[in-house]
Amino acid sequence: MPRTNAIAASTTVTTAAGGVYVGIVAVHGPLFPQTPPGWGAVVAIVLVSTVIGIVTFFAGLEQIGPTRASTLSTFEPVVSVTLAILVLGETISPLQVLGGILILVAVIVCSVT
Numbered sequence: 227m228p229r230t231n232a233i234a235a236s237t238t239v240t241t242a243a244g245g246v247y248v249g250i251v252a253v254h255g256p257l258f259p260q261t262p263p264g265w266g267a268v269v270a271i272v273l274v275s276t277v278i279g280i281v282t283f284f285a286g287l288e289q290i291g292p293t294r295a296s297t298l299s300t301f302e303p304v305v306s307v308t309l310a311i312l313v314l315g316e317t318i319s320p321l322q323v324l325g326g327i328l329i330l331v332a333v334i335v336c337s338v339t
Contacts, residue, residue: 232284239280300333 259265287295304326310316 232281232288235284235287236277236280240276297333297337300329300336304329 259268283295283299286298290298307316307318307322307326311318
């Protein structure tokens with residue numbers, strides 16, 4: 227990262243991922259959404275989860291450094307589960323709560339040592 231910027235790094239990552247998906251499609255064949263909401267979900271995944279997510283991660287990496295960025299990124303599963311509960315109305319089991327707690331404990335242990 228010292229010799230590149232967030233856009234260049236993001237382009238490399240997404241191009242490599244795209245190459246993998248081309249290989250998967252070559253083996254299994256394409257499967258496209260059948261409804262407009264399905265296409266909307268694809269667009270949202272591309273823009274929000276992929277483009278914005280990767281670019282902002284690399285931009286943050288430039289600003290705060292790799293150690294802090296990787297530590298903060300371990301909160302991603304907890305944030306994802308919380309958003310699934312709040313936005314999508316998902317339910318969470320006690321075992322999933324325990325898993326989330328273990329993730330938080332691991333983050334704390336990693337950041338202290």
